[in-house]
Amino acid sequence: MKPSTKSGRxxxxxxxxxDFVQPLKSKNVANSCFYPAENxxxxxxxxxxxxxxxxxxxxxxxxTKLMLHSRFKIKDLGELRFFLGIEFARNKEGxxxxxxxxxxVKFTTCGSLVELNHKLxxxxxxxxxxxxxxRLVRRLLYLIVTRPNISFAVQNISQFMHQPxxxxxxxxIRVVRYIKHSPGLGIFLLAKASSNLQAFCDVDWxxxxxxxxxxxxxxxxxxxxxxxxxxxxxxxxxxxYRSIASTVVEIVWI
Numbered sequence: 001m002k003p004s005t006k007s008g009r010x011x012x013x014x015x016x017x018x019d020f021v022q023p024l025k026s027k028n029v030a031n032s033c034f035y036p037a038e039n040x041x042x043x044x045x046x047x048x049x050x051x052x053x054x055x056x057x058x059x060x061x062x063x064t065k066l067m068l069h070s071r072f073k074i075k076d077l078g079e080l081r082f083f084l085g086i087e088f089a090r091n092k093e094g095x096x097x098x099x100x101x102x103x104x105v106k107f108t109t110c111g112s113l114v115e116l117n118h119k120l121x122x123x124x125x126x127x128x129x130x131x132x133x134x135r136l137v138r139r140l141l142y143l144i145v146t147r148p149n150i151s152f153a154v155q156n157i158s159q160f161m162h163q164p165x166x167x168x169x170x171x172x173i174r175v176v177r178y179i180k181h182s183p184g185l186g187i188f189l190l191a192k193a194s195s196n197l198q199a200f201c202d203v204d205w206x207x208x209x210x211x212x213x214x215x216x217x218x219x220x221x222x223x224x225x226x227x228x229x230x231x232x233x234x235x236x237x238x239x240x241y242r243s244i245a246s247t248v249v250e251i252v253w254i
Contacts (some may be wrong), residue, residue, distance in 0.1 A: 006047045052083055052123045086146060087186075096222070098186025133164035136172050143179070150175055150222035152212065155226045159208075187221055194218030201247040203229070205239035213247040215254065223250060 042064045044054035055061045080088045089096045140154045155177050160168045184191075187249035194217065201213035201236055209232070215223040229246075 039175075047084060050083070052080065054080075054203060085142065092191065094191040095189045097187050097189070098184060099143050099146050102181055113209045115192040133169045134170055136176070137161055137164075140172070140175060144224070147179065148187075148221065149185075149215070150179065150225040152210075153178075155210075159228075189220040190218055192218065197251070199247050199251055200244045203236075203243040204237040205233060205241045209233060209239060211239075211246060213243070213250060215247075215250060222254060225250070 040056045040060050041061050042053065044064070045052040045054075051074075053061055053064055055064070065074070065076065068168055070169060072197040079090070082088065085099055086098065089090050089098075115132075137154065137158050139152065141158065144151045144154060151173075157168055157175070196215045196218055199213065200216075201211065203208040210226065211229050212226040213224070217254050229239065231242070233242055
């Protein structure tokens with residue numbers, strides 16, 4: 001949805017947000033995003049002037065649209081198809097999220113993410129490649145939203161973006177080639193109701209203290225992470241406990 005003020009002018013960000021929240025507060029909004037009504041709920045996601053409205057009931061969603069339309073000029077784009085670079089496809093079984101940003105990049109396909117037994121380093125005599133690698137890695141970092149299987153490889157490459165070299169560019173291109181090998185892959189969110197939250201975590205203490213976790217709500221992946229541990233662990237047991245603690249923090253936040 002694309003809103004603007006009744007005068008047709010675009011307000012500055014603080015003023016726009018203040019004007020936008022005002023009609024929601026008149027409906028007893030709980031906070032900046034959630035609009036509860038008895039046992040139902042509407043969620044309004046705001047990104048600049050793009051709105052994503054969803055909820056537990058169609059009538060409640062329509063009432064929210066009418067309320068906002070009475071205050072702003074709103075263009076309703078219909079059922080969610082594309083938002084912030086993410087494509088959505090829905091059926092009775094659930095919704096598929098994927099990103100095809102790199103389909104136009106002309107690389108041959110590749111069946112594996114990383115080269116076996118190859119460790120990236122900051123070699124002094126390796127040729128510097130400038131900011132092109134950094135831009136591509138930033139796009140890959142955003143692609144992790146719907147392609148969590150590339151998170152380890154991209155996290156490994158992103159450590160060297162302060163001064164990327166030719167070897168890092170080659171590793172980045174390999175990830176892009178892997179994505180092009182299966183461009184339609186994404187995340188499938190099941191439509192069936194579930195209150196079962198599962199969490200998985202692991203840590204690699206032997207090399208660079210890498211930790212990773214995944215959270216599933218029912219059978220749907222809702223969170224995935226791969227990163228370095230912020231502190232040094234003196235044993236594998238200590239590293240495991242730190243990994244569990246990091247995962248618990250993620251669970252509490254969700």
